[in-house]
Amino acid sequence: xxxxxxxxxxxxxxxxxxxxxxxxxxxxxxxxxxxxxxxxxxxxxxxxxxxxxxxxxxxxxxxxxxxxxxxxxxxxxxxxxxxxxxxxxxxxxxxx
Amino acid sequence: xxxxxxxxxxxxxxxxxxxxxxxxxxxxxxxxxxxxxxxxxxxxxxxxxxxxxxxxxxxxxxxxxxxxxxxxxxxxxxxxxxxxxxxxxxxxxxxxxxxxxxxxxxxxxxxxxxxxxxxxxxxxxxxxxxxxxxxx
Numbered sequence: 001x002x003x004x005x006x007x008x009x010x011x012x013x014x015x016x017x018x019x020x021x022x023x024x025x026x027x028x029x030x031x032x033x034x035x036x037x038x039x040x041x042x043x044x045x046x047x048x049x050x051x052x053x054x055x056x057x058x059x060x061x062x063x064x065x066x067x068x069x070x071x072x073x074x075x076x077x078x079x080x081x082x083x084x085x086x087x088x089x090x091x092x093x094x095x096x
Numbered sequence: 097x098x099x100x101x102x103x104x105x106x107x108x109x110x111x112x113x114x115x116x117x118x119x120x121x122x123x124x125x126x127x128x129x130x131x132x133x134x135x136x137x138x139x140x141x142x143x144x145x146x147x148x149x150x151x152x153x154x155x156x157x158x159x160x161x162x163x164x165x166x167x168x169x170x171x172x173x174x175x176x177x178x179x180x181x182x183x184x185x186x187x188x189x190x191x192x193x194x195x196x197x198x199x200x201x202x203x204x205x206x207x208x209x210x211x212x213x214x215x216x217x218x219x220x221x222x223x224x225x226x227x228x229x230x231x232x
Contacts, residue, residue: 022119025206029122032210046231055120055206056199056224062231 006074009082010043011090012066019063021055023088028055030084036075038085043068052085098214099126099156100204103149103175104167104197105142107132113165113198117205125208127201128152144170146177153178153190161189161214163204165221167197189214195221 013019031038031052038052044067050057052071063069069089073081100117104110110131117127130152133143153162164175175192182190191214193200200221207217 021202025120025122028206029210054220056203056220056227060227060231 006072007078007082008070008072009086010068010070011086012068013063016065018065019061024055024058026088027052027058027085030088034077034081036073036078036081038073038081040069040071043070097158097211098161098163098208098217099158100208101152101156101162101164102129102201103144103164103171104131105144105171107140113201117201120202120205121209123209125205126156126158127205128156144174146174149174149178150181163214163218164190164192165195165197165200166192191218193218193221195224199224
């Protein structure tokens with residue numbers, strides 16, 4: 001895997017409360033562990049492309065249960081960053 | 097690590113905002129709430145008290161700085177009075193934020209927990225003002 005290339009994942013929000021403040025907070029702390037630039041966009045409702053390292057911007061996704069989020073990362077540790085965010089938002093064994 | 101002071105006219109708002117902001121931290125951030133006044137009968141009333149703000153700043157003091165988030169009106173005046181009562185070297189590391197109280201405190205607590213500077217934390221908190229709550 002070439003970590004130098006931009007990478008993208010899509011995840012569907014399964015939490016019944018949607019992408020709420022506490023999950024947003026965890027996303028920010030995870031994202032800040034990585035050098036990569038990490039952005040997200042809500043594909044289900046019109047949203048800006050937001051910086052995942054900012055709680056304020058993540059809240060702008062206004063993602064409810066069932067919404068699909070596209071997360072992109074660009075930087076030396078992009079893939080590791082996306083893996084960590086996927087583990088948070090859509091852990092293995094959870095409904096897709 | 098900076099400290100946060102929450103100043104509201106209402107004791108319960110100050111305490112509640114502290115609790116909410118505290119939820120956003122990963123490493124403990126000093127956060128103190130100052131709200132309301134106590135009348136001559138010992139009853140809590142709506143209002144702000146510069147002395148209480150000063151005591152909160154002193155008890156939470158961090159060399160990295162103290163960000164003061166206020167609701168409105170006399171909360172700002174009380175915060176200003178409290179700063180005037182501080183020694184110069186402490187006052188220089190205190191900042192009254194233009195951020196709205198609730199959103200600003202949530203953002204500031206998280207940014208402070210990341211170890212960001214007083215100026216950077218305030219910048220992130222004040223950026224709240226430019227965001228719509230509802231996407232239309």
